[in-house]
Amino acid sequence: MNGGGGVQYAVIDAFTNVAFKGNPAAVCLLDGEDSKANANDSWMKSVAAEFNISETCFLVPVIFPVDQQGVPRFQLRWFTPVDEVNLCGHATLASAHFLFTTICEKCDEVEFSTKSGILTAKKISGLKRDLSKPFTAPKDNRFAIELNFPLISFIDSDSTAIAPLSATLNGMPVVEVKKTTGDDMIAVLSSGTDVANIKPQFEELIRCPGRGVIITGPGPEGSGFDFFSRFFCPKLGVNEDPVCGSAHCSLAPYWAEKLGKNSLMAYMASPRGGVLGLEIEEKSQRLKIRGEAVTVMTALAFAFGDIMKIKTESDQEEVYVNIF
Missing domain, CATH: 3.10.310.10 (Diaminopimelate Epimerase; Chain A, domain 1)
Known part of the structure; x- marks a missing residue:
């Protein structure tokens, strides 16, 4: 030392x-x-x-x-x-x-x-x-x-919460909108490919309610990943967080419920990219996040x-x- x-x-x-x-x-x-x-x-x-x-x-x-x-x-x-x-x-x-x-x-x-x-x-x-x-x-x-x-819980939210994101989403269909107890919005798209292809407009993202915006979708077939995501937080001086571990404290339980399994592989589809292994422990309500x-x-x-x-x-x- x-x-x-x-x-x-x-x-x-x-x-x-x-x-x-x-x-x-x-x-x-x-x-x-x-x-x-x-x-x-x-x-x-x-x-x-x-x-x-x-x-x-x-x-x-x-x-x-x-x-x-x-x-x-x-x-x-x-x-x-x-x-x-x-x-x-x-x-x-x-x-x-x-x-x-x-x-x-x-x-x-x-x-x-x-x-x-x-x-x-x-x-x-x-x-x-x-x-x-x-x-x-x-x-x-x-x-x-x-x-x-x-784990961080989430609740249903109205699609009006992401209404400012018209140019960012560029017509991509939104399946669901959630809000986490950590004050982040989650927009679920129909495809992880759409998540990767988003061209973020930060002047739109900063107008959304809450702290930040998580955009996620199922992993493309053959990718080896259960879901893709990206996280934007311009209100805290981070336009895009390249790989956000804490966002997965809400994303993991969401996708575990959708996919029917507690062991997941996740990819953050920012330009830098990142890989996370996830394991939910239901009894303790904890999340094991694995990475290099x-x-x-x-x-x-x-x-x-x-x-x-x-x-x-x-x-x-x-x-x-x-x-x-």
Whole structure:
């Protein structure tokens, strides 16, 4: 762990095994005394605005066994470029990947204390995990991650809620409209191909009620996926969230009911694309979200007032940027 005043961070692409695909998240580890002292809400929002990607998250160690024999726990907070959010799937996956490849590399599980309660992340061998077998690291050290998230319920909604989306939908038939308890609208189309072909008009999307708009449809025949989806949230500074894990907390129960099965494969059909394995646990009302991740870059940042000094690990050159 970093004992100095620097903030170790990484940009990690989640729900993909290829760099520059999936959904990028900036993961910042606040484990030094200086970083903990300076990391107030205003500072976090400024850093998230500077990264200007769908999510920037901040980790603070709560329980960290010296021998890594116990389960480490970290406080985890998520920020869009505009505001803090209560739940984020891809940044949680990115956080777990960061920890499993750095300070928790000997651990197979980590816990996160969040605004949505305690969330867990486990190393697994693939997106379709055999729950009867313990994790065994493959020879190439690649692994997937399984998140344990709450299900989010939804209710019927009137089609007038998506009336502003005339140009975005461009005549595509809408099968159903739902609204989640997380304040997102869900528009169900008849085809996943239609979902992929949408040309979003963000001036329309921002006029829809609620926080964001999820558009989904059944996976095309032969695709290997049960459903496609896309998520738009311009009100929080994220025109399109490339791969939104938390949206599946509502999408999974919807499609499980429609398709009559609790184990699903999902594809987010944004230009970057992303793959999620899903498993609903009805008794506990929890959702297992499985995905892979790739570290794209790592660096150290040093915050002093209104200046952040960044020292990259590759060349050790120092670059100064004004972030406020």
